[in-house]
Amino acid sequence: MAKKKVTIDDLAVMVQKGFQEIRSEMATKADILNLEKRFDNLEERLEKVEERLDRIENIILTDYRNRLEKLEDKIRILETAKGR
Numbered sequence: 001m002a003k004k005k006v007t008i009d010d011l012a013v014m015v016q017k018g019f020q021e022i023r024s025e026m027a028t029k030a031d032i033l034n035l036e037k038r039f040d041n042l043e044e045r046l047e048k049v050e051e052r053l054d055r056i057e058n059i060i061l062t063d064y065r066n067r068l069e070k071l072e073d074k075i076r077i078l079e080t081a082k083g084r
Contacts, residue, residue: 027035
């Protein structure tokens with residue numbers, strides 16, 4: 001097979017096509033701004049979830065603390081009654 005000579009114009013067309021393909025796959029500024037907005041929204045939602053979990057955790061810890069104090073009081077009463 002005979003080798004085809006590539007002219008400068010042919011090379012320029014190939015390079016241009018390559019850049020066009022890359023450009024078509026790249027994110028635009030609008031795409032990036034949209035992603036940033038979505039991440040901001042997601043971040044806000046995550047903060048709300050964390051706040052809710054903190055409140056739930058505090059409720060549970062308070063309940064357990066109260067239950068533990070009551071059990072300690074009962075044990076103290078039993079030990080006193082036993083004569084310790």
